[in-house]
Amino acid sequence: MRRVVGVPAIAAVVVTAVLYVASAALVVVGELTTQLQNGLTATHAASATSAFEPVLYAPNGVFAFGFLRVGDASLDLAVVHLPSSFPLWRATPARLGDWSRPATLTFDTTLVLTDEDSGVLWQTLNTVGDVVVLLNSSNLILRRYDDDSNVPPWQSFEHPSDTLVVDQNFTGSSPPLISNNRRFAFRLGKTFMALHMEFYGGKTTPMYWHHTALEAHPENATEPPVYGRLDVRGFFGLYLAGGEQKVDTLSFDTFLQNLTGEVFRRMTMDDDGNLRAYYWTDGAKDWISDYRAIAGDDRCELPTSCGAYGLCVPGGAQCQCLDNATSVTPPTCHAGEETTDLCSGDGTQQVEFDVVRRTRVSVAYKDELSPETNKTEAECEAACAGNCSCWGAVYNGASGYCYLIDFPVETMVYEADDRKVGYFKVRKLPSSKRSRMSPGVAATTAVLSLVLVVLVAAGAWFGYRLWERRWRGRAGTMEQELVPGRYKDLKSMGSSNDSFK
Numbered sequence: 001m002r003r004v005v006g007v008p009a010i011a012a013v014v015v016t017a018v019l020y021v022a023s024a025a026l027v028v029v030g031e032l033t034t035q036l037q038n039g040l041t042a043t044h045a046a047s048a049t050s051a052f053e054p055v056l057y058a059p060n061g062v063f064a065f066g067f068l069r070v071g072d073a074s075l076d077l078a079v080v081h082l083p084s085s086f087p088l089w090r091a092t093p094a095r096l097g098d099w100s101r102p103a104t105l106t107f108d109t110t111l112v113l114t115d116e117d118s119g120v121l122w123q124t125l126n127t128v129g130d131v132v133v134l135l136n137s138s139n140l141i142l143r144r145y146d147d148d149s150n151v152p153p154w155q156s157f158e159h160p161s162d163t164l165v166v167d168q169n170f171t172g173s174s175p176p177l178i179s180n181n182r183r184f185a186f187r188l189g190k191t192f193m194a195l196h197m198e199f200y201g202g203k204t205t206p207m208y209w210h211h212t213a214l215e216a217h218p219e220n221a222t223e224p225p226v227y228g229r230l231d232v233r234g235f236f237g238l239y240l241a242g243g244e245q246k247v248d249t250l251s252f253d254t255f256l257q258n259l260t261g262e263v264f265r266r267m268t269m270d271d272d273g274n275l276r277a278y279y280w281t282d283g284a285k286d287w288i289s290d291y292r293a294i295a296g297d298d299r300c301e302l303p304t305s306c307g308a309y310g311l312c313v314p315g316g317a318q319c320q321c322l323d324n325a326t327s328v329t330p331p332t333c334h335a336g337e338e339t340t341d342l343c344s345g346d347g348t349q350q351v352e353f354d355v356v357r358r359t360r361v362s363v364a365y366k367d368e369l370s371p372e373t374n375k376t377e378a379e380c381e382a383a384c385a386g387n388c389s390c391w392g393a394v395y396n397g398a399s400g401y402c403y404l405i406d407f408p409v410e411t412m413v414y415e416a417d418d419r420k421v422g423y424f425k426v427r428k429l430p431s432s433k434r435s436r437m438s439p440g441v442a443a444t445t446a447v448l449s450l451v452l453v454v455l456v457a458a459g460a461w462f463g464y465r466l467w468e469r470r471w472r473g474r475a476g477t478m479e480q481e482l483v484p485g486r487y488k489d490l491k492s493m494g495s496s497n498d499s500f501k
């Protein structure tokens with residue numbers, strides 16, 4: 001029986017969880033909580049030692065929902081596959097909680113995660129539910145007592161994070177799968193599935209891999225869009241929306257082995273930019289991958305294998321930097337992640353940049369970039385140089401194809417062909433002494449500047465008062481002296497500002 005897996009650990013956390021949870025709002029089956037009812041409040045103990053604090057279990061005991069520690073010290077809500085401790089779903093709020101502080105999960109028609117200091121971190125919006133349950137499929141759902149429609153008011157299956165599981169429908173209107181490091185996304189188009197890099201907070205999303213459904217007809221405008229679903233038999237199927245008509249099958253290595261019923265499968269947008277399927281067998285020690293979208297054995301085929309401004313040399317998959325400067329080494333050929341393009345002013349001027357040129361370079365995903373054709377090398381370079389949304393240009397002298405890169409430069413691939421040349425812009429870092437100031441120096445400078453401003457203002461005020469007094473004095477004199485023949489004095493005095501000094 002599956003529940004046997006990891007029982008001591010589960011039993012221990014159940015005791016802990018029950019201590020923290022208002023017991024009236026729970027339905028406990030056997031030793032596991034399998035329902036959260038309205039009025040529930042569960043509390044995360046500050047700096048809990050276990051990385052996962054379950055609040056709710058699936059009836060099969062394989063999955064649990066609760067507080068998850070992310071990284072060193074952040075807090076999120078997650079549905080975890082207990083045998084592997086892998087989070088299949090995460091709430092991923094814009095702002096994560098802090099593991100070292102208390103946090104509260106409440107259920108009162110909606111699920112809400114609150115942090116003592118920052119307030120509401122995450123909630124299920126516009127939903128009304130009577131109970132929260134975690135299904136055997138790992139789908140976390142809010143359910144109404146009086147609803148026969150079978151469509152829950154809210155389900156985690158409609159809000160994937162980086163992973164899909166068996167029977168989870170993935171559609172064009174689903175949020176994309178976003179890798180844990182938030183740099184890659186898996187999306188569905190009308191008749192195709194695609195992988196994208198995410199730049200500028202998701203505003204620029206160049207595609208680096210796609211697969212079109214074989215039997216779907218994009219030219220047929222009336223044909224419904226496709227949706228995707230991971231199948232326990234070992235494939236990812238693409239189906240026409242609104243039905244079960246399959247238009248494509250991406251079969252996994254284990255497709256013919258008939259592992260049905262013995263394995264749990266997931267498909268994950270991994271942090272290296274590849275989309276992979278994995279399976280877990282009872283008693284296993286690790287996930288086994290049986291599918292990857294980018295199938296080559298060479299990691300140079302992944303879009304950021306050597307980091308920004310890196311050059312991947314196939315074969316040994318060595319990394320170099322596009323700029324051969326000895327002071328930098330891959331994968332840190334470039335400082336920091338680009339958060340904006342090179343445009344400035346009204347969007348046509350460019351910020352300052354340096355240029356790196358390199359021969360024998362190409363792009364791994366050039367099939368996804370639409371080249372400008374019949375160009376000379378100079379024309380190709382000029383097209384990029386003058387355009388502030390362009391970061392680089394890769395030119396093939398043999399074909400005349402010019403690939404403009406309108407997103408920050410990532411890893412290029414080495415190709416032993418002198419006719420393949422690249423032109424790359426590197427943002428000039430603000431290199432003035434000002435930016436090198438230590439915080440202490442900067443603070444001192446600020447204080448001194450302020451003192452100076454106050455002194456100047458005070459000086460001006462005293463000067464003004466002095467001038468005013470003198471002017472009044474002289475004016476008094478003047479009245480007395482306003483006699484013909486004395487105009488010269490008056491004129492010289494009126495035009496002179498000497499009294500300020």
Ligand SMILES: *[C@@H]1O[C@H](CO)[C@@H](O)[C@H](O)[C@H]1NC(C)=O
Pocket residue numbers: 059060061136
């Ligand atoms: C969930 O799994 C448990 C244990 O495997 C089983 O007893 C139960 O019937 C399952 N529930 C559903 C709805 O399939």
Ligand SMILES: *[C@@H]1O[C@H](CO)[C@@H](O)[C@H](O)[C@H]1NC(C)=O
Pocket residue numbers: 157167168169242243244
């Ligand atoms: C997935 O889509 C199919 C076909 O549209 C539907 O029958 C099924 O209920 C959906 N599954 C979920 C979990 O919504």
Ligand SMILES: *[C@@H]1O[C@H](CO)[C@@H](O)[C@H](O)[C@H]1NC(C)=O
Pocket residue numbers: 217220222223224
């Ligand atoms: C367009 O789609 C409809 C409905 O799916 C189908 O009957 C028809 O044959 C399709 N036409 C073409 C040209 O694919």
Ligand SMILES: *[C@@H]1O[C@H](CO)[C@@H](O)[C@H](O)[C@H]1NC(C)=O
Pocket residue numbers: 258260261
């Ligand atoms: C696959 O295995 C299941 C039992 O695990 C069995 O019932 C089924 O007939 C098998 N199917 C094939 C095609 O071998």
Ligand SMILES: *[C@@H]1O[C@H](CO)[C@@H](O)[C@H](O)[C@H]1NC(C)=O
Pocket residue numbers: 324357358359
């Ligand atoms: C960079 O260094 C490599 C190996 O040291 C060399 O083969 C290559 O020609 C150099 N490229 C440039 C542009 O200097």
Ligand SMILES: *[C@@H]1O[C@H](CO)[C@@H](O)[C@H](O)[C@H]1NC(C)=O
Pocket residue numbers: 374
């Ligand atoms: C390519 O450009 C040259 C000159 O710029 C022109 O004469 C030629 O017709 C062009 N070829 C194609 C296929 O467009």
Ligand SMILES: *[C@@H]1O[C@H](CO)[C@@H](O)[C@H](O)[C@H]1NC(C)=O
Pocket residue numbers: 387388389390404406
């Ligand atoms: C600059 O490049 C972008 C993207 O490649 C393109 O959409 C735009 O039209 C170009 N602007 C000019 C002025 O050529």
